[in-house]
Amino acid sequence: MALVPAGIRLVSVAKRRDRHTMQQDAIGDLLVAEARAGNVVVRLKGGDPFIFGRGGEEVSACVAGGVPVEVIPGISSALGGAAAAFMPLTHRDHASIVSFVAGECRGLANQDWTGLAGKGRTLVIYMGVTGADRIAEKLIADGLSPDTPIAILERATQPDMRVLRSVLADLGGAVLRELVKSPALIIVGDVATLGADALTSITKAVPCPVS
Incomplete structure (x- = not known):
């Protein structure tokens, strides 16, 4: 944002859970209207706009x-x-498959996550803080071990980033105890145990058994 030249019109359409500055259809209409008016329009997003964006x-x-x-x-x-947490999502000793899911979606109980997490796999859950306890229950009900390592990445890549570690059975409790706030990612799998030694200065760790 600091690179935007003076005189450029800025329109915020920022979103947070249950707080939308503008509805999605209206954002699309605005993009089209401004472009048809002869303006060059930049829709600036954080991260990858095609991954839950x-x-x-x-x-x-x-x-x-x-x-x-x-x-x-x-x-x-x-x-x-x-990457900022020195936590490789794939690692030849731990995981060769990565899956991305949205934790805050309609009909969570009806989503089929069977096989997305487990030995040799990493599951990354976006927007999962609010429903962390239900997510843990769902994964365990689908057959995942309650002792599966998990990590919570709060404010990933920001200067005040935190990395919390626990096991799947305690996912909801870890979120509550540490007062985790969005945005945060939940990483499920053996790779969640990696990177701890290099992160002692910026990490508040929750004890987690190493597989």
């Missing part, structure tokens, strides 16, 4: 409105946050 919906709105559009890719918070 509504980027696909906004591109579709532009295409449907006859507006030429270009996407400049970003780095998803899962990739950036894990």
Whole structure:
């Protein structure tokens, strides 16, 4: 934002849980209207706009409105946050498969996450803080061991980033005890035990058994 030249009109359409500055359809309409008015429009998003970022919906709105559009890719918070925590999502000794899911979605109980986490796999959950206890119950009910390591990355890549570690059975309790606030990612799998020694200066650790 510091690079935006003076005189450029800025419109905030920021979103947080249950607090939307503008509804999604209205954002698409605004992009199209401003472009049709002859303006060069930049829709600035954090992370990768095509990973739970509504980027696909906004591109579709532009295409449907006859507006030429270009996407400049970003780095998803899962990739950036894990790298900042020295926590590889894949590791030849721990995981060769990574899955991304949205934890705050309609019909969580009906989502089929079977096989997304387990030995040799890493599961990254976006928007999972509010429903952390239900997410843990769901994964355990689907067959995942309650002792599976987990890590919570709060404010990933920011100067005040925190990395909390525990096990799946205590996911909800860890969130409550540490007063975790969004934005935060939940990483499930053996890789959640990695990176601890290098993070002692910025990490408040929750004891976690190492597999």
